[in-house]
Amino acid sequence: MKFRMERINLEIKNNLSEIISNMNNSKLSNQFVTIAEVETSPDLYSSKVSISCLSDNKNCKEIVEALNSSKGYIKRELAKKIKIKRIPDIYFVEDYFEQHAQRIDDLLKQINDN
DSSP: OHHHHHHHHHHHHHHHHHHHHTOOOTTTTTOOEEEEEEEEOTTSSEEEEEEEESSOHHHHHHHHHHHHHTHHHHHHHHHHHOOOSOOOEEEEEEOOHHHHHHHHHHHHHHHHHO
């Protein structure tokens, strides 16, 4: 079962990357958006998609809001590409891994400087 969910998550991630890059949304144009992780529930009712942006926090929040407002379109496009029993509802969230890693790196540099 675990292997199946990993395959589904990878398939969703790859197809979402393509769908998002082809979207004609003004908030998404000229932005570098990366799908960091996809976590789909075992019953295929929902998928949490972590989004990483190479811009400031405010801009990344706007991108996540734009993606969440386009969930219907994204789900329809995903249904055309993936053949599974149920296409999950998609929830986009901001991925904070890069920010946490940078914070830890800054703290380690402060320790080494002292």
